[in-house]
Amino acid sequence: MDDIALAEVTRGGRIESLHLGRIAVMDDSGRVVQAHGAIDKAVFPRSTVKALLALPLVETGAADRLGLSDAELALACASHGGEPRHAETAAAMLAKAGKTLTCLECGAHWPTYDKAAHALAASGAAPTALHNNCSGKHAGLICLAIDQSLDPAGYIDPGHEAQRQVTDALVMATSVPHNEANRGLDGCSMPTYAIPLSALATGFARFGTGRNFSSGHASAAARLRSAVASEPFMVAGSGRFDTTLMAHFGNRIFCKMGAEGVMVASLPELGLGIAIKTDDGANRAAEVALASLLLGFDEAGWSDSDRAVLTGLSHQVMKNWNGREVGTLRAAGKG
């Protein structure tokens, strides 16, 4: 099936750029609810599955034994901007495991949120692995390992017991194999496994409803969704799509971006999971496509303020350095 136009960038009343992609909307039994484009084609989920990777941390009881807070659980599901609260929260998670940032194997990079990067530079400090957008996920794996008295060293490698447990959670949620045949290496040095877009959407339908999960995984999913809904800043950060969407919708919508234009969402009340991949890898297009898709769910009974938030996210005015309007980033064909 041909992929569809997801989003367009306009300037001077013309379409300047156009993003193609595919969208799968599935229920928790694996039934196709909406299919746009090649939804059976495999994609690397990248950071979209961080909340699934966090399931063992909660399900095993490690999170409770270590006393992890909502903010810390939300950070375990995050691709954060490296803002001070993000880095501090990652450090706090490690401290609860009796560890420090030297255990992190994600590598260091400057905060992706520019203001945080400039403030860090102005303070005379250099970025650490705590500022890596994946530091919460990595701290979560270290917590999982420590709780089981495992040596966390090498937790990023497929053969490590903690990594094996989080990979099992992916298999359970998506019902597709994760092994060396579909393995790629992610930016933070953890594996990422190529799976059909439809399977990714099914996994997030289940993450929303808990059905077709074990009871332990179902309650862990509910706990993680609740944590993320109460601490949406932790999942992304200032000005970011995921944070903006979940700050408004709370536990009605879970969403998560991933590098190279992947986006997932759970709609627990409707029992649906969504997965989007832009063909070209542009995240800006996946964001407006999700907002536009959500706007179309009449059965969700959106309020006027819900619609206002979704409309704002699916039709964004672009301004230049002088604050003058130059065009729009919007869902395709909705101009």
Next chain:
Amino acid sequence: MDDIALAEVTRGGRIESLHLGRIAVMDDSGRVVQAHGAIDKAVFPRSTVKALLALPLVETGAADRLGLSDAELALACASHGGEPRHAETAAAMLAKAGKTLTCLECGAHWPTYDKAAHALAASGAAPTALHNNCSGKHAGLICLAIDQSLDPAGYIDPGHEAQRQVTDALVMATSVPHNEANRGLDGCSMPTYAIPLSALATGFARFGTGRNFSSGHASAAARLRSAVASEPFMVAGSGRFDTTLMAHFGNRIFCKMGAEGVMVASLPELGLGIAIKTDDGANRAAEVALASLLLGFDEAGWSDSDRAVLTGLSHQVMKNWNGREVGTLRAAGKG
């Protein structure tokens, strides 16, 4: 004509993302030499035409009267990274016109080159309009206005005499109208005019050969190409594609990127101009597509070192924060 696959991103041995686009290769008479995709469709050239906009600065004699150096002329053609030498050179251009950065109407933004942004923040300073990637172009227009005893205020507006002169240069080079019907607003608040990709390529064939230019414009083009070839750092900056390519090829290849995935090049010895637009606006794809296209010009008689540079730019290994190889960014179908 359908657009073609220009570039692909791979991970774990799979294609993760794919960029479509179109390529026009034209000669200076406007003859089509290669057409891939919809080359007659209009695109906003964005920053690709900065060298054409600089023609009046040289052709009127303003550059000589003000004593502009090669580095300063190259900066007039630049989308620079805001590195210290870039900002200093923009300030020097303004000083030669008896002006300061308060005349710049491009707006301020942090250097796009991260290391320069972090160093600026660490110094306790804030970015100014000198760090705007377009500050050289703007300083050039101010120099042009001052040399003609014009008040530079409002030089960014279509009705300003200096702006009218640079727009005339675009019309002359591309042989297509530039007026309110095809006008958009660029990031730096100057107009950008949508023109066929083929016309953009023709303009850069002429920029390379000087044929079908007035004699004044032809010598101005030669002067600008020479300036850029001798100061390629000024056109972009550290680690940037344009700088890397021209630092190796000197005056054999002129190239210039523009926002939203536009790329142009001149091959003076072959009498050819090239224009590329990625459908989705990704600059990474336009870069590898140009390098791959150039590699295919057997008539250019590339040396082994020429081929090594082009191969490196058209097939780039991507590494993660730990320096581990995760995939490639490469010309499509060349894997």
